[in-house]
Amino acid sequence: MGKYLGSIVLSVLILGVQTANAQQNLAQQASLIFEQSCLGCHGPHGSFTENLVIESAQGLIDSGAVVPGNPDASVLYTRLLHPDPVKRMPLGEQLSPQAIQAINAWITAGAPSWEVQHDAKFITTDEMLTAIQQHIRTLDAFDRPFARYFTTTHLYNAGESLEALSAYRVALSKLVNSLSWGFQIVNPEPINTAETLFYIDLRQYGWDERNAWPQIENVYPYAIAFDAKTQGSHLLKYTFLQGEMRCDVPFVHVDWFLATAALPPLYHDILALPDTERELERQLGIDVERNLRNAPGIRVWRAGTNDSGVSNHNRVVERHTFQYGAYWKSHDFAGSAGAQNIFTHPLSFERDGGEVIFNLPNGLQGYYVADGLGNRIDVAPTEIVSNPAASDPAVRNGLSCIGCHTEGMKTFEDAVRTVIEQTRNPNFNKPHALRLYVEQTVMDDLLEQDTARYRTALETTGGVFGGIEPVHRFVEKFQGPIEAPSAAAAVGLETQTFLTEIEKKSSLQNLGLAGLLSGGNVKRDVWTDQFQDIITALNTPEVIRPEPEPTPDVIIPDPDPITGVYIPDRNLRAVIAGRLGKSVSEPITRKEMARIEEIDLEERNN
Ligand code: HEC
Ligand code: HEC
Known part of the structure; x- marks a missing residue:
């Protein structure tokens, strides 16, 4: 593993952690390299702990493996370059030159600890709102309604480590792009120096076309309704954002998003996955029947196994080529008798359910689970497929697939072709079956292509191929x-x-x-x-006060799409109208809003 992992890790870091503190950057880089290439043997539970334990930077210094400021005197460094392959680390391999350089730089910098939390300077709500406000002002007014933001500010403020924060960012990139119909991987863009606020343009993911954000807003529980009396300046800023973006919720918590959007219903809703597998195929432009009839070995390939890693019975996997790459479907069974026997019915088996993996236009993968009739379901029935190693064995669409298919495709051995070859007088069309159930090498080549496509896309999100799966990691954490x-x-x-x-x-x-x-x-x-x-x-004083008089209903006109500002909060609207000397039902323009903000600023500066 070491050879390529080192360079991936490094490229992730170059993309991933450009935080203010360079020392901590170096420490994070070193720590990730250790995690990827050394901990299997030298981690606290590694197999070669008697030689070296890598647990903390201080531990390495105390044991003498690292001499701060002096790489050449550090056995941990010299071993990376050892000419004897038996002595060179990682054992039997060599790190990439970039990774070796990163370790050198870390030791030269005094081997700072990677466990340090960032020097927790609390980011206030005002700073956060201001940062978003400033960013949105850099955008053309035409583009502002398509801007949205994600935040890890609350995690940062709660003292999350830099390693976790940068992993959150990778997880966010992976998930957002896995919910995208855009043609390219586009990573959420950090907009503040602490890199806790991330900007996206809905159009890059096709989310404007699929009305994705309102569905996110509908279930988002952590929007803060600022109090007009005590938090007027927050409310003003928040309302400005709502107006510019024409939405109710301008930003959402990253950890909530990971835990919610990776699972149905949001997973299905954001991707707008249809109700049936057949409709999905139609939308993707795949004619399964025709492919099977006309193009076995050309547009469709099959393999079957009775030794599945997830299915309790026989399983057939089938690959179709289509416009975005590969469309893989599995045929799953609840038993193995009669028409459920794929060895006697390789062309006419009757399945009890199926799972689909298809390439999105950007090269990442979409997932789908169907019942025996081809209707979309959220969770695969456990009698058909299950994940015995997990605390929750149910296979749920989206999250479970993402958590296990970490390298895109999974390998398998075909067992059906040999049986077909050996069947003398089959009651199925043997030549056709042999065209469909191809040689293992043919299937392996296809699998390799598909893996490579996924890998390229994943690495563009900053993700580590085959590394710790970040979405799954944080979903479990969120639920705690x-x-x-x-x-x-x-x-x-x-x-x-x-x-x-x-x-x-x-x-x-x-x-x-x-x-x-x-x-x-x-x-x-x-x-x-x-x-x-x-x-x-929090916004209500302890003393109990009588309910305020209800404000009479006024009709608020739709704002002019070019000059107008949309202010959904009735009370705030009244306050602003009052300050402008207008009636509540008169439209408010951007210009007037800007004036209010100036006044507000002056008042605060005085
Ligand atoms: C596959 C297991 C394996 C991996 C992976 C591995 N090591 Fe080792 N390492 C060993 C073994 C076995 C020894 C003892 C043999 C020796 O001293 O040559 C050792 C010895 C060492 C020593 C010498 C300790 C001493 O004080 O003599 C250092 C330093 C070291 N490894 C660092 C690393 C680093 C850094 C990495 C990751 C870049 C790494 N190793 C990855 C197995 C491994
Ligand atoms: C616990 C791990 C695990 C989970 C969870 C999982 N799979 Fe798989 N999947 C596998 C394995 C292993 C294979 C290889 C064939 C086999 O052994 O059944 C595979 C194969 C497939 C294939 C055939 C293409 C290929 O990669 O080989 C499809 C399609 C598929 N899975 C879809 C899904 C979908 C959709 C989900 C989520 C609902 C999912 N899988 C969840 C382990 C998993």
Whole structure:
């Protein structure tokens, strides 16, 4: 593995971690190289720990393997260049020149620790909103309605390590591009120096055509409704963003997005996957019947196995060539008798379900699961396929596939062709079957091409081929309980400020947050359910006051598409109209909005 991994790791890093702190960059690079190429043998649970344990930078220094500032005196470095292959590390291989250079640079810089968390300077909500506001202003007004943002600011504020933050970024790139009908891989673009805010253009992924963002907004639980009285300046900025982007939710949390958009229903909705496998094939321009009839060995190939890695019974895999690359479908069975026997019915078996992997236009993969009738389902029935190694054995569309098909295609051995060859008087068309169930080498070549296509695309997202799968990693993490720093960061507060609020307000304690005061945690589902109430409670003083008089309904006209500003919040609209000396029902223009912002700025500067 070492040979190519080193250079991949490095290119990931060059793309991935251009954070302010160069020392930490070097440490992250070194740590990733160790993770990819050394930990199998020298990690805390490695097979050669008696020779060397790589756990922390300090540990390496203490053991003498690394002499800070002096690579040539560091056995950990000299071993990378050792002329004797038996002594050179990683054993039996050699790192890429870039990776060796990275280790050299790290030691030269004093072998800084990779475990350090960033020097946690809290990014305030105001700083975050300002950064997005400034970025959107750099865009042409025509493009602003297609801009959206993702944020890891709350994770950064909660003290996430740089390694995790850069892995979140890779996971985001991988998922966004795996939900894309765009022709190219386009990575979300960091817009602030801490690299916690990422910009996307909906059109790059075909999300404008498929109305993807409103579906994300519909289920997004963590939008903060800023309070017009106490958070007027936040609200003004947020409303500005909503107006420019013409949307309700201008940005979403990356960790929530990974955990939600990788699974149905959002996974299906964003990709707009149709209700039946046949319709999917029609949309992709694949005529399965005709391919099987006319073009076995030319546009369609099959292999069958009775030793599947996921299916409990026989399994047939079938590859069609189409405009974006490969369309693979599996035929899965709940039994192996009669028409479920692929060895006696290689052309006419009756399947109980199927799974599909197809190339997206950008080279990554889309996934689909169908029942016996070809209707789309969210979860494969466990009696047909399951993942016995996982804590949850159910195979769910999207996430499960992404988590296991980390290298795109999976290899398999065909067992059907040999049986067909040996069948003397079959009750099926033997020459046709032999054209379809091709030699293993033919299938292997196709599989190799498809793997290469996926690999190129994946590496463009910054992902590591065959490395730790980042989407899956963070989904599991997201589902775990939340501790005070993460909870505080999610509502935009520093930990102590948040804890003080909980101490003060019985309303917050009653929302299940009392446990945080004594170092406990909140379950994710509870937190999500209560989130909006928590925000309200934070904005509401302890004293109970009478309900305000309801404001009479006024008709708000649609804003002029070119000069107008859209302000969905009724109260804010009233405040702004008031400051402009207008009535609530009069349209507000961009110009007037800009004036308000200037006044606001002046007031704050005075
Ligand atoms: C396949 C297992 C394997 C991998 C992978 C591997 N090593 Fe080793 N390493 C060994 C074995 C076995 C020894 C002991 C043999 C020897 O000293 O030559 C060793 C010895 C060493 C030593 C010498 C320790 C000492 O104090 O004598 C260093 C340093 C070292 N490895 C560093 C690394 C680094 C850095 C990597 C990753 C770039 C790495 N190794 C990857 C198996 C491995
Ligand atoms: C636990 C690992 C695992 C999971 C989860 C998984 N697969 Fe697979 N998949 C495999 C293996 C292993 C093969 C190779 C054939 C075999 O052994 O069955 C394969 C093969 C396939 C193939 C044939 C093409 C190829 O790569 O060989 C398709 C199509 C497929 N899987 C679709 C899916 C879809 C869709 C999902 C998600 C719903 C999914 N798989 C989830 C392990 C998995």
